[in-house]
Amino acid sequence: MAAAGVPGDRKGILERLDSGEVVIGDGSFLITLEKRGYVKAGRWTPEAVVEHPNAVRQLHMEFLRAGSNVMQTFTFSASEDNMESKWEDVNAAACDLAREVAGKGDALVAGGISQTSVYKHHKDEATIKKIFRLQLEVFARKNVDFVIAEYFEHAEEAVWAVEVLKEAGKPVAATMCIGPEGDMHDVPPGECAVKLVKAGASIVGVNCRFGPSTSLRTMKLMKEGLQAAGLKAHLIVQSLGFHTPDCGKGGFLDLPEYPFALEPRVATRWDIQKYAREAYNLGIRYIGGCCGFEPYHIRAIAEELAPERGFLPPASEKHGSWGSGLDMHTKPWIRARARREHWENLLPASGRPFCPSLSKPDA
Template identity: 30%
Template sequence: MTKRSLKQRLEEGPVIAGEGYLFELERRGYLQAGSFVPEVALKNPEALKQTYRDYMLAGSDVVLAFTYNAHREKMRIIGKEELLEPLNRNAIRLAKEVAREHPEEEALVAGNISNTNIFDPENEDSKVQVREMFREMVGWCKEEGVDFVNGETFYYHEEALIALEEIRRVELPAVITLGLMGENILRDGYTVEDSCASLEENGALVVGMNCFRGPDTMQPYVEKIRRKVNGYVGALPIPYRTTEDNPTFFNLPDGGCSCTLPTETTFPTSLDPLYHNRYELAAWAEKAKNDGVNYIGLCCGSSPAMLRSVAEAAGVETVHSIYSPDMHKHFLFGEEESLNESNLAYRTKA
């Protein structure tokens, strides 16, 4: 069938967006925690393609080019600025290759720009530098033929606005999502709902939130955004059990840990015991859809199996729904008469 645009898909129902490559590729052994730079696009392209593929077949309508942290400032820090352009271009090209593999309808390909960690609202030079970084990355997105650009994880409204301006300058659709820190307000004083209203007025197709917060501490703010804006709203939480006392994954404690951690908190490499299970994430996705969220996904920490549960809860049958859990033939939980009854007795005792 003809490949529909992002806007067309949003008009017809929820769009599922799989993110979380950063943590997933670190788990798979292809990315260094700490620097968190996606050199995998050049060093292990087949590993990146397989990750793209796994999320797409689990339900993602979007193959997001893995260029998070692949901006000039981060590449400067690791001393590899010469890799900046080839890394960006190859991440997009690999995404396009995988998108064409979708057996039902070619997936959308999104370029990606994100928080720079150098933005300073009081420093005009930093604003110029940020704009230049976004401009070159968005330029490569345009030249490589992405369907839209995803600008994400902004904790300053003005930085998000600069990103949006650069995306709109090359006449590409924009998805802009904010990362809300523990202060519960963006660092330049905007509420997320006011920021999203402004971003929508300035031409963003989708506005919303991603990363930092799990479903429980993100959704109340997403609901405020939904009430404030008229267009499409996105929500992509992390799959960790954040709480009112610890609203982001930056400061989640693990009282059961029996060893000394390398960092002061569980972030970023000791979060494993703090996951939501897939059924909790599915319950959130169903609620989010019913609350009017249009662009639904998961961010750092997610797995394809988690995303599949989210997609199915939002009413989407995925390519890999054939592998969704079915306990009918399980030796402990099955219901077929041929199963060994002595095993079934251990359902709650094993």
């Protein structure tokens, strides 16, 4: 199967999804750039788009080469309440970087906003909508292709975000950082999805905080909620690149390993191929990742769904399907691993004999 070339006219996000096309999102920025030395843990704000644009550009390029169809602006927590006077320059620079890289392939630019630091203390709708609107004005000026409200733990604030984003007249996606138990006010996933669609979102789902298997369980509940309400929307899932079966309602934030010792939990590329296939079978057509989701994870999605998409990403030129490249190895026991059965059935060891498999959340 050949790698994709660079197309001419780009179809919009809804045009792609309406036709049944698989859209592949991007992955981890904050966690990955923190590891690379460009983001400071704690506030997790994206000054790197101004301070280290080459680092952000490179990560965008890696995701594009791996198969991403969407370059999401690196604007997580880039709102006025988190960044004060820096917010406008950061949002503008993030849009420019995403657009520059998107132009090198068949990718769209999504302008992203996330939950505010204000909501937990002052649930003032007008104040919070004003914060969202400031970012939206930059996205409109930079003419992003669509907008996304991501990483919301409260349905109410997510609805406010969607209502503001609709003002731009562009397609709206909305993802909540919730698990099967629902949001932090105990609103079930199905009801969250219904609220988002009624507010105006055309694409709804989850992102971050939970691993692939948990995220898909939540998506199933969202889908069932929409069906019960007689509503239609496209579905999106962008899970962690970590396994988190032991976390509670707050997700991986409550695990003692967060954020500096999560490496033993990293999903393998084969785990992600399974995630992609299960997501597709659930009817999800916008599939990507969030924290811990590296470019090779995105490539795994693209490779698993290559039969449906009709092509492989450029990064697959250096990657044999299911380890097939190992058949050139000089050692016979390694050549024997050049088969799907080995990798699909492997239970990877952690190499840490005195460590537990699971943790107890701190909260």
